[in-house]
Amino acid sequence: ISQGIDCEKIIGILSRLMGDEKPAALLYGSGFERQPEVIDALGRVFPLAGNSADTVRAIKDPANLSQLCRSLDIPHPPIQFSLPEKPEGWLTKLGGGAGGSHVRPGATRPALPGYSFQKRMSGRSISALFLAQNGAARIIGVSRQWSSPSPTSPFRYGGAVRLMRFDRQKKMQMGCWLDKLTRHCGLVGLCSADFIDGSEGLHLIEINPRPGATLDIFDTDSAPLLIEHLRAVRGERIEVPVYRGAAAAAIAYTSRSISCFPDVKWPNLTADHQRPGSALGPGDPVCTVLAHARSASAAERAVKRRVNQVAQHWKEEFQ
Structure with a gap:
């Protein structure tokens, strides 16, 4: 969602799509964290199935989360809002940003409004998908993430493997911290x-208070997680699925x-397709690519290979 979004326009579009039918619930995804007032506006018209704007504000404000x-005694990288004395070991991030495209090395950007500096931590990027309900967090699963660097976005999100x-012990520690944050901030439903x-051990980087990108590798036909999300929001009994094998998802840019954009005959295990005729700039997302395998390493290799294969569908058009 870009800066300066027209709330009334979105409400009008949704109202026309729904017609006379009253929706059971309206779910929102990424992009609203920077403008929680949009969530407030939507909630005045539609029944929202997700976290309130106040919860989003509390969890996505860098100073408040720190x-x-x-x-709550949760390890978190130091942050500050002025240029660090030695910015080489820091990152600059946009408050409420998503997808990693807003993250830059601290030495490359001055202190801009809306941005903060976060101490850079070395290690693997890990994400925990969880269901929040009644002050408790139930971890659905853990994934490993990787970036897909571009000249302008060195930390752009690339993909994740289940x-x-x-x-x-680390998973139990995660669960303890997420329980604390869930109770304190009133988190509900699917979050990551x-x-x-x-x-130096685990450090919490951020909370995404809505269904996110890793939903693709945990959602299955036999265990549709959006149903569990709705149950969690309504206070109904929820179940955590049991998984076999590994799954990976990656973004093709x-x-x-x-x-x-050409009219592509999309292969299986792809989603979020760009529409024919769309105008794209360098670095724009084209589709999501999925892969399954017996091990996480095999699934990661497979999805990265499939990203390169799928890209031929539009590269050939412009050679």
Whole structure:
């Protein structure tokens, strides 16, 4: 969602799509964290199935999250709002940003409004998908993430793989921290938490208070997680699925401008397709690619290979 979104326009579009039918619930995804007032506006018209704007404000404000983590004894990288004395070891991030495209090395950007500096932590990027209900967080699963760097977005989100195994003690520690944050902030439904797992242990990086990108690798026909999300929001009994094997999902981006996107015959295990005729700039997302395998490493290799294969469908059009 871009800055300066017209709330009334969105409400009008949704109202026309629904016609005379009253929706059971309206779910929102990524992009609203920077403008929680849009969530407020939608909630005045439609029954929202998700976290309130106040909860989003509390959990996505960098200073508030940092203070929360200190008070709840949760390891979190130091942050500040002025240029660090030695910015090489810091990152600059946009408050409420998503997808990693807003993250830059601290030495490359001055202190701009809406941005903060966060100490850079070394280690693996880990995400926990969880269901929040009645002050408790139930972890659905853990995934490992990777970036897909571009010249302008060195930390752009690349993809994630569902892990078949994860250290039991670390998972219990995650659950304890997420319980605390869920109780304190009133989190509900599907959420995710990003961590860095390094030599200094786990550090919580951020909370995404809505269904996110890793939903693709945990959602199945036999265990549709949006149903569990609705149950959690309504206070009904929820169940955590049991998974076999590994799954991975990655974003395919275009590396160059495309004035008129071709009509692609999309292969299986792809989603979120760009529409024919769309105008794309360098680095725009084209589709999501999925893969399954017996191990996490095999699933990650498979999905990265499929991203390169799928990209041929539009690269060939412009050679």
